[in-house]
Amino acid sequence: MYNSFYGWYLKCQSAAQTLAVIPAVHTAGNKRTCSIQVITDHDAWTVTFRADLFQRTRRTIAIGENRFGEKGIRLAIHTPQLTAVGKLDFGQLWPLKYDIMGPFACVPFMECRHSVWSMRHSVTGNVWINGQKYSFANAWGYWEGDRGWSFPKEYVWTQCCFRGGSLMLSVADIPMAGIHFTGIIGVVLWQGKEYRIATYLGAKVVQMHNKMIRVMQGSLELEVRLLEASERPLKAPVKGDMIRTIHESASCRAFYRLRKKGCTLFAFETDRASFEFEYPVKKSLNYPTET
Numbered sequence: 001m002y003n004s005f006y007g008w009y010l011k012c013q014s015a016a017q018t019l020a021v022i023p024a025v026h027t028a029g030n031k032r033t034c035s036i037q038v039i040t041d042h043d044a045w046t047v048t049f050r051a052d053l054f055q056r057t058r059r060t061i062a063i064g065e066n067r068f069g070e071k072g073i074r075l076a077i078h079t080p081q082l083t084a085v086g087k088l089d090f091g092q093l094w095p096l097k098y099d100i101m102g103p104f105a106c107v108p109f110m111e112c113r114h115s116v117w118s119m120r121h122s123v124t125g126n127v128w129i130n131g132q133k134y135s136f137a138n139a140w141g142y143w144e145g146d147r148g149w150s151f152p153k154e155y156v157w158t159q160c161c162f163r164g165g166s167l168m169l170s171v172a173d174i175p176m177a178g179i180h181f182t183g184i185i186g187v188v189l190w191q192g193k194e195y196r197i198a199t200y201l202g203a204k205v206v207q208m209h210n211k212m213i214r215v216m217q218g219s220l221e222l223e224v225r226l227l228e229a230s231e232r233p234l235k236a237p238v239k240g241d242m243i244r245t246i247h248e249s250a251s252c253r254a255f256y257r258l259r260k261k262g263c264t265l266f267a268f269e270t271d272r273a274s275f276e277f278e279y280p281v282k283k284s285l286n287y288p289t290e291t
Contacts, residue, residue, distance in 0.1 A: 003028050003240030006147040008061060010068060011250070012088055012123040013161060013272060014139040017041065018251040019127060020274070021075070022234070023061045023068045025054045028241035034063055035242065036077065037234055038084055040129060041251045044232035045082040046242075070117075075127055086127030086134070090141055093118035094166075100185050102200040111175060112148035119189045120166040142166060151236045151244065156213055157276045158224050160256060162268065165190040167256065169197070169224055171205060171213055184215055186222065188258055190265060195258070197222055211277055221259040226275045228253040249275045 007024025022037040034054035038045045055062040060069035065076035070093055077084040099105045100116045123141040127134045140161040155172035169186035182205055186197040197203045203217035211226040231247035238244045254273035258265045 003149045004147070005149065005237040005240055005242075006056070006145075008068060008117070008143065008145040010073060011142045011159065011274060012073070012134075012136055012139060013141070013251070014123075014136050015272075017134050017136075018272070018274075019129070019134050019136075020248075020250050021068065021073060023063055023066065024242075025051065025056075026237055026240050026242050028239060031241070033242075035235070036063055036066060038075075038077070038082065038129065039232055039234065039248060039250045040134070041230065042232075044234060044248075044250075045084075046235050047077055047079055047082060072123075072125065073127075082130060084127065084129050086125065088123055088125035088127060088136060088141075090118075091122030091124075093143070094120045094189065096187060097194055097196075100187065100198075102185075102198055104183075104200060107176075109176075110148060111150045112146055112152060112172075114170065114185055115145040115147075116168065116187065117143040117145065119168070119187060119194075120161055140166070142168070144168065148237075149240050150238050151246070152278075154279045155276070156224075156279055158226075158254065158273060160254065160270060160273045162256075162270060162272075165266070167222075167258075169213070169215070169222065171208075171215070186215065188222065190258065195220060208279070219261040221257075223255070223257040223259075225255040226252065226273075226277055227255055227269070229275065229277070246276060246278055249273070 005026040011020040020039040025034040032051040035048045053064045067074040072089040074087045075084040121141045123136045123139040152172035157170045159168045167188045174183035184199045184203045188195040207214040214223045230249045230252045235242040236244040236246045253271045255269045257267040
């Protein structure tokens, strides 16, 4: 046996409610388990299952009676702490033009590899979480995944579906061959066009301070800013073992701005952003750059 993890993150969001689920399998030494994490606007739960209940094809994960995949989500969780039941149907997925990892998809021994299955799709249905109804109609979903053995030691991740588009950005400390570098992967879907922002395309962090990150790549500039967090604890892998606690705001207040050739394509503040900010607050990067 070896240390590893594999998991998906599926987020469903209406104008009033947010529900995210993370089905995953994890192996640390001779110990193998699987889990489902459930995150709402106000709470989060982790439920552990026997590893033999986990089944996966390329497009579907099943953990007992729970199902996740391109057609939607079915929840059937019954524990003393959490009862989560219901069904959500997905509309047509919006996959990326090519792997978000780019050429890094072929690099061996990376501690974590990211995937994006759908930037934006419709969500319809109802789920009951400990008796509270989560109803999705005219709602949007997002679907990504991670695999490897550990989450990055330091990273920022944010995602937001908004009118006319969707975006995802991840900035992380990447160890490789005895060195560390700041890796960037991100996509902005805006008015039907995909804007890819990534280290392998020349993207650089030019500012990071006060929970704000500004990334530049040629004539593109993306700024993301966490304005007000609503953090909930989640479990994350360290060498395959789910022993690290991270904090996610599944629905919080944030600011986003995308500029191209000095012109603003969009700039907005929202209270429906998702954020994980796992860099030290005191950490700051400031590089002089042309604007």
